[in-house]
Amino acid sequence: MHFVYRQWIRVSTAHPRDERGDVPGWVMITLMTAALVAAILAVARPGLQGMLQSALDRVSGSA
DSSP: OHHHHHHHHHHHHHSOOOTTOOHHHHHHHHHHHHHHHHHHHHHHHHHHHHHHHHHHHHHHTOO
16 A cells, blocks of 8 residues: 555656646637627527517516
């Protein structure tokens, strides 16, 4: 058991990791996600507004 623990310590400290990650990659993913949401919303907005208005009308008793 001690051998395994020593090996794990040796391997885990041999190459210190950069904990910052891939910042430019995450920025690109975030921007692409925002662009996709904006594009989908631009196409789906009239339908979503109609569905919301219909649901609100049913709840309030207007229709």
